[in-house]
Amino acid sequence: MGDTDEQKQRHRRLTAWRGSAKVLARSSADHTLAERLAALAADARTVHDLDEWTDTYGNGVVAELERRTADLLDMEAAAFFPTGTMAQQVALRCWAGRTGDPVVALHPLSHPEVHERGALTAVSGLRTVHPTTEPRLPTAEEVRDLPEPFGTLMLELPLRDAGFALPTWEELTAVVAAARDRDAVVHLDGARLWECGPHLGRTLPEIAALADSVYVSFYKSLDGLSGAVLAGPATLVEQARTWRHRYGGQVFQQYPAALSALLGLERELPRLPSYVEHAKLVAGALAEGFAGSGVPWFRVHPEPPHTHQFQMWLPYDTEVLDEASVRQAEETGVTLFRRWFPAAGGPPGVSFTEVTVAAPGLEWTAQDVRDAVAGFVERLV
16 A cells, blocks of 8 residues: 555655754654664663663562652652543542532633543543633632632643743742632643743742642653653642552553653753753744744744743745645754644634754744745745
8 A cells, every 4th residue: 555645755854854953952863773773772881780670560660660760859759640531530539529520721722622522521531621721821810710629730831832931930829829718639741840940930840749640741841752751749649649550550560661750850951951052042033033034923922932842923825834844854854843823712724833942943043034034935936
């Protein structure tokens, strides 16, 4: 059976991205299986004794990763999950059982509502309510005035589908206090919690201390292969381990994912503040470049970025923008943008992309960004 058009386009994109000498960030998709495995084998010994026996059902290196993550967040205990979706569903299910209230207050743009196919209701029997529909996290007043009782308040930090948006520290603490006033527990969807410190002006333990439980991911910001951790009180984590087994998450061996996560904590985590800072330069230069480019309009959101990721909006069809992006990579060896997406619920002909600034992006000057914008716009016509 021949490749479908989508498969051909994906291969074209991956080839172009992989062949680019200048990128803002490298994705795991930019590497072959052989390259990822070779890199893991070469580097893993720096973070763990590879002469130990392989893990089985969560001991060994997996247990070490759990201990390391719990220490980083200053939580009592932590449990490793194969996916963040499973970790978070288990956390919210456990809290519902403990509070006696199956209602979770969360944002309608949060991951469980947008990306999990209604799993909170279909799998765990939970119900959700929304303190706000504004493209930002709820305010303390909105949480306090929500007319329906709820047992758990879930806060996604940052709120990815609103542009990786974060509140201020004062706003965040006020929201948590409002939930406490309503006798609710607080759970943090911290898939990207690792890079929130610079904007909030606080350490990871200080941020985690606001919540009763926290979920963190290892592949979104730390370049791990996969996996997540749920951290919180020891009694909750022990209960979560039981539900992890029931959900099918008691995986026989997970050492590749665990080793890559340890490498991410060792290498990428200390670099994230520099990525966040440089994202502000990149976002500002994008705005300058597009302001003088002749496009009808553009939007960098938020400006300045709250983390090392942000959105770029343009008034063109997704296919046009994807083609310009891949052509620029193929013809110049510069990848400025990757995939574009249609605006959800918006008018036709409006699209956005997510921009990530990581280690390769630190080499970009503001002029590099402006030049890349000019080259991109040339390929829009």
